[in-house]
Amino acid sequence: MNKYYLNYLDELESEAIFVLREVAAQFENPVILFSGGKDSIVVTYLAQKAFYPAKMPFALLHVDTGHNFPETIEFRDKLVNSLGVQLLVGSVQDSIDDGRVAEEKGKNASRNVLQITTLLDTVEKYKIDCAIGGGRRDEEKARAKERFFSHRDEFGQWDPKNQRPELWNLFNGKQFKGEHFRAFPISNWTEMDVWNYINREQLAIPSLYFAHEREVIWRDDAWIPLSEHIKLDANEVVSTKRIRFRTLGDITITGGIESEADTLEKIVDEVSTMRLTERGNRSDDKRSESAMEDRKREGYF
Amino acid sequence: MELHNSQLLRFTTAGSVDDGKSTLIGRLLYDSKSIFEDQLSSIENTSKRKGHEGVDLALFTDGLRDEREQGITIDVAYRYFTTPKRKFIIADTPGHIQYTRNMVTGASTANAAIILIDARNGVIEQTKRHSFIASLLQIPHIIVCVNKMDLVEYSEKRFNEIVEEFEVISSKLMIKDVHFIPISALDGDNVVNRSENMPWFSGAPMLHTLETLHISSDINKVDARFPVQTVIRPQSEEHRDYRGYAGRLESGILRVGDDITVLPSGFTSKIKTIDCFENTYQEAFAPMSVSITLENDIDISRGDMIVRTNNQPTCSQEFDVMLCWLNNNSARPGAKYSIKHTSNDQKAIIKEIVYKMDINAIERNNEDKSINMNDICRVKIRTTKPLMIDEYRDNRMTGSIILVDDATNETVAAGMVI
Structure with missing residues (x-):
């Protein structure tokens, strides 16, 4: 070679x-x-x-x-x-x-x-x-x-x-x-x-990508963060979970995943074993085919 | 994943749904575990809704709404998968004659082409067309997959017949490295996993072949060509004297201290530094993007090319190209087009049509002097200023051009310098 x-x-x-x-x-x-x-x-x-x-x-x-x-x-x-x-x-x-x-x-x-x-x-x-x-x-x-x-x-x-x-x-x-x-x-x-590169170059990224405790509700198969912009249904329950976000969009539609990955190395490991696409947690993409x-x-x- | 030294391989697949192209790609992605669960469940649902038996892997490559509705590929779609050995980019292109332009597009950056042959039909016109385009675009490696072996009882004899038929064509074309693999994309035989139905086949399955193709030599490492994209002149106090020529080394190797010539001006100098961000290098090779500084202060701008003084391209205003016409509006011989070559942007006219290729028969047609969508012709081109060109067969990057119609701004033709 x-x-x-x-x-x-x-x-x-x-x-x-x-x-x-x-x-x-x-x-x-x-x-x-x-x-x-x-x-x-x-x-x-x-x-x-x-x-x-x-x-x-x-x-x-x-x-x-x-x-x-x-x-x-x-x-x-x-x-x-x-x-x-x-x-x-x-x-x-x-x-x-x-x-x-x-x-x-x-x-x-x-x-x-x-x-x-x-x-x-x-x-x-x-x-x-x-x-x-x-x-x-x-x-x-x-x-x-x-x-x-x-x-x-x-x-x-x-x-x-x-x-x-x-x-x-x-x-x-x-x-x-x-x-x-x-x-x-x-x-x-x-x-x-992208993750391998961020890890290799040690780029700073928002803390939201790392596992953290957050108040969330379960909606459309994802943990949606509680915020002033979210209207709760009568049957929706707020709970505290250790989550992180795979993508960042609007706070109203970006679902988090339960995760313990709190370093770049752990995120790289976690992403490499993921079996769902990252946009699977974005309700904007679920509206239609x-x-x-x-x-x-x-x-x- | 231990990927850090692995290379990137780009390959193109030309073919139609009938050849099992979509099924093959679906199978490759599925068996290499590159399909995510939500994608799979969406395909399962669609398969059920359409009344298909089992999971129709071909659905995975469906793209735009019109493509789904009509069951065809219209445009080049790019797909990605990774194995422990390599990262792959697939340029998935439609195979019908009316989409020759998309095949050419997908082939332009490919290291390898997969040509699919239906074992029942053998070599057909479409096979010839795909092989011709692969050789025209100088794709370094060809993998001929004889598909649907399950429908010919996994016959070694049938496979060998097709190999012979193909060799008749490839002998007429400049095809260097060919691999033949008998497969069944539907059942996965010899795609990722070795087929138990064809013990007579001693070669490697398709994925293994893709993982082990020797691609380090695909890029020309002999002729150093550095087209300048832009000049970096910092305004800050600290770097006030920095004057870097930014670009990507399209071929060859450049080292600090090399004697260089700037074209077309002909000024000479020596390489002082080779930088990229906070790194400095003693040498750079294709396809690295770097910024080069020189010992002398010379006037250099976008469109110029830095080369080694003892190895220079041809500076020419008049040359022959094999032109593939990509646009609905036919060519207007004698009319002015914009021509793009590396970072250079000039005007050009098509002076003469030498001949047109009948790409199904692989024969020259000297009579027909029109250039229409999907036609491939040898033409003479004249440009307003000299371009620094190499023959396409020696250098895919400095041997290629596109024509742009100033009336529409559309890219109307792709050309390879002969």
Whole structure:
């Protein structure tokens, strides 16, 4: 065996850095969509690497649903501070107050779908021509079809059947006024790769990913955290469990799993033996077989 | 999991549902325990609802709503699995002739291609087409899976006949490394586990073959090519004098102290440092993304290429490519297109169509001078400025181009430099 080959994590890292540099070179005003979740943390870290010792040429854009875990916001502000980059915030509450969208009603109401309008409005407001996301193809069947450079029309819509072919390392980011792109540097990473990488690079992540005690209710086969935004049914009981989160979305829809994994090593071990997909605990994806595809067509992340 | 030294292998599977392609991928993922329980239970439910016997593994590869409804693959879908030996990326592409463009897309980054043959039908036109595309895109390894062996009574004779038929085609094409495996994707014979029904087969099952293909030599390690993507110039006081050329080494190896030439300008210098983030290296090899600093201050920008002075690509404005047309709008010979090559972006015209390939017969057609969707033609291209090219067969990264139509901004063609 000759020594001139990269292991798979180094190859994925190199590919992501390549994509991020292409974004910087091909677009005027690109931003990183930052949710505070592990995938956007990895993308932000890779961007830092790609342009070091210069500052990354991207602002962070957070679409704030108002239904956040307080820990995520705290983490976000600390990170933005340490990187010295600009933070842009699109507020779903503002979109509701402006009458752009209406709050969903009922027990399973969420602000998940409402984010689309806020995101697209924010893209327009700041004249963003490329929004870099932490989406991965292994997450969901509609995402399995995503390109690294994914075109959005002037309505922000994705047309999965009419995508630009993407060959070799040649990414076509040409666009007309009013259109924009989404770029996905970690397309080829799996959940396991992300955790192995976070562990290898010893990246800081929100405490929510580690096992901790929390008041929760059992809903839709997952432990949903108790918060001011949750309406309890008469038969729902609050209990205290030792849980952690595999993904971070809105506090209203992100289910935790019972876990003892309180270090990165333990998380890596736990994820490698998981028998359920990470999105299995997200009620936003359980709405229908095409839930993700439908939202993505409209302009979702 | 002890994965830390394992490599990444990208492979493509071309074929239609009829060949058992989806079943094969489903089987591979299922037997390698890469399917999660919630995915499996969702497939079980759908299988029941559709009245299928048992679990229809093909359903696992269903993607978009239209694909589910029509039972076809429309676009390239990427799938992932890992074994203790390697991490795999599958580019799952549709096999019908109208989707040649998707096959080409999936093949462009693949180390290996799986070509499926139905044991009952043997080598058919589609097999020829897939083999031609695999050779055109210079996929280093081909695995021919003769599927549905259960339907020909696991006959060694039938398998050998098909191997012979295939060798007639592969001898006409530039296919280097071919493996033949008799399988039954439906029952899992020779996919992950060795088949008990075919004791006469002494080769390895498919997964083992994928795990052991020698891929370290797939990337050209001889010709150092470093296309500059962007220039890193920090504004901070601490790094004020840093001027790094950022890019990915597309082939070859570069070392600190190497004599280099910057193309197309021809300026020469020496490599001072090779950096990535807080690490500095004595050498870098493909496909590493790094930032290079030079001993001298030279004007270098995106689109330039740093190469070793004693090993340079061809700088040319006029060259031949095998072009695969990817767009509904036919080519307009003489019209201007944007051409993308490495980090370079120029204009180009198609000067002449030399011939068109009949990809089913693997024959040249010198009469037909139109270029339509899914056509593969040899053409002469002229660019506004020189490009630093290598022949595709020597270098997949510096030998490839795409054409973009400025009227629509769509990627309309992919080309391989001859």
